[in-house]
Amino acid sequence: MNPDTNDTIGLSRRKLLAGLGAVGVASAGAGLGTTAYFNDTETFEGNTLTAGELDLKLDYRATYAGGTGRIDEVNGWYPDFDVVEEEEGIYLIGEAPSIDEPDAWEDEVQTRDFCLPDVGLVNGDEIPVFVLEDVKSGDCGEVTISLHICDNPSWVWMNGELTENAQNGYSEPELEALEDLELSTDDPEGDGQLADAIDVTMWYDENCNNVLDVDAEEAGDSVCVQLVIDTSGSMGGSRIANTKSGAKQLAATILDANPDNQVGVTEFSSTADTPQPLTDTFSAVETAIDGLNASGGTNAQAGVDAGQAELENCPHDNRVMVVFGDGDINTDGSEAKDAGTEIFAIGVGGASFDDLSDLASDPADEHVFFANDDDAIEQLFGQVAETITAGEEIIFEGSLAGAMAVLSEGIALDGNRSVDGRQPYEGGLTQCIGFEWCLPAEVGNEVQTDSVAFDLGFYAEQFRHNDSPDVSFNGTDVDSNSTGNVSQ
Known part of the structure; x- marks a missing residue:
């Protein structure tokens, strides 16, 4: 992994100093003798220019499904990490930051502000994730990598390289297998078969839970989605503006996915109201969202109750509530969940992750989305929209050799999959990428003694002036040749 790379938008120092020198040089009349002239001076004082920050930080959680009874063996391969057998035959082989409680990593990476210093992330460190020996058919490994942009919106690429694909000689069973497959046995020091035999899947892990979730609404299944939006006084300014944009984006994604889908809008502050009942007409939903204004207190219980009352009118079996809040969530949503409604909880600002987890449907790690920065609100709604309509998007499926061939040319990642066109990654929001490898059970002796080594990396480049x-x-x-708005 390369150290952090910051592209700099240049400013000509000579021009800058000349410009600053001209500020505040309004003429004051020069006196001759004792004559006094009318005069006046205006100045612009205290001018400062401070460069912004672009820092890409990573953390990860890696597991190895390598069979039972191997804890001592696997632990020996990781001298700097205490390997844990989390489930029978599944070992936690790496985690940053290290979390004491089991299954808490996906919660932690969504709630902590990882742009603060000294939080134990991968920041310029070149570390291996998989250091495995004695891999056999049926073994799998997975790493989920979470990305944190500090603090400017940035384009992000994923890259990689196959650095070794070694035959390492031949065992007798391997020679027989290769001859049966009519593969060459002439070069014991050449390329092996392991890189082609290993299957790889890469995906946008929307909820950072180390699992490819594909249980979205199947094509043909219709769904009703009620947006339940906090409009209390703390939602004023850019926060409500970003929420409106995100909510409209989610509504458009839902309605475009299936002509029978319906979306409604409920707002809550001190009380609750439903300005738009369930409808399949986007313009009606858009008008209702545009009419939201921030004022008053916070009564999430009233909002959830009103949202559920509207969902009772849904003509479909699939009923979803998306609750957005920036403060106290005083309900666990039990009545709505008991009625069969699936609840997604989105939080920003002062919202408590624990409260959001209580409100959301089980498992909470698949239904809670959180951001530390208001500019990331739209992408939060986008993550939920993708989860409801399409499941998690696969970036690549194929062999390890094929994956590294694609990654060697770089994969341009999309910061918001629910809108057309590639989007930058916003600061203040954790987004995760899943990478899983498996050596299929049907692979036989042809890969004996073979070994592979590969690198994974991520590159971020500023978005501003860099369309x-x-x-x-x-x-x-x-190699970046982006020039943007560079002073000559």
Whole structure:
């Protein structure tokens, strides 16, 4: 993994100093003799220019499904990490930051502000995730990597490189297997078969739970989605503006996914109201969302009750409530959940992750989405929209050799999958990428003694003044020719 790379939008120092020198040089009349002239001076004082920050930080959680009874063996491969057998035959082999409670990593990475210093992330460190020996058919490994942009919106690429694909000689069973498959046995020091035999899947892990979730509404199944939006006084300013944009984006995604889908809008502050009952007409939903205003207190219980009352009118079996709040969530949503409603809880600002988890449907790690920055609200709604309509999006499926071939040229990642066109990654929001490898059970002796090594990396480049970034990769080496608005 390369150290953090910051592209700099240049300013000519000579021009800058000349400009600052001209500020505040309004003429004051020069006196001759004792004559006094009318005069006046105006100044612009205390001018400062401070460069912004672009820092990409990573953390990860890696597991190895390698069979039972191997804890001592696996632990020996990781001298700097205490391997834990989380389930029978499934080992936690790496985690940053390290979390004491089981199954808490996906919650932690969504709620902590990882742009603060000294939080134990991968920040310029080149570390291996998988250091495995004695891999056999049926073994699998998975790593979920969470990305944190500090603090400017940025384009992000994933890159990688196959650095070893070794035959390591031949065992007798391997020679027989290769001959049966009519594969060459002439070069014991050449390329092996392992990189082609290993299957790899990469995906946008929307809820950071180390699992590819594909149980979204199947094509043909219709759904009703009631948006329940906090409009209390703390939601004023850019927060309500970003919420409106995100809510409209989610509504459009739901309605575009199936002509029979319906969306409604409920708002809550001190009390609750439903300005838009369930409808299949986007313009009606858009008008209702545009009419939301922030004022008053917070009564999430009233909002959830009103939202559930409207969902009772849904003509379909699938009923979903998306609750957004920035403060106290004083309900666990039990009546709505008991009635069969699936609840997604979105939080920002002062919202408590524990309260959101109590409100959301089980498992909470698949239904709670949280951001530390208001600018990330739209992407929060986008993550929920993708989860409801499409499940988690697969980036690549194929062999390890194929994955590394694609990654060697760089994969441009999309910060918001629910809108058309590639979007940058916002600061203050955790987004995760899943990477899973498996050596299929049907693979036999042809891969005996073979070994592979590979690198994974991520590259971030500023979004501002950089609408069409020109970035190329040679494995994990990055070459950016983006110039943007550079002073000459």
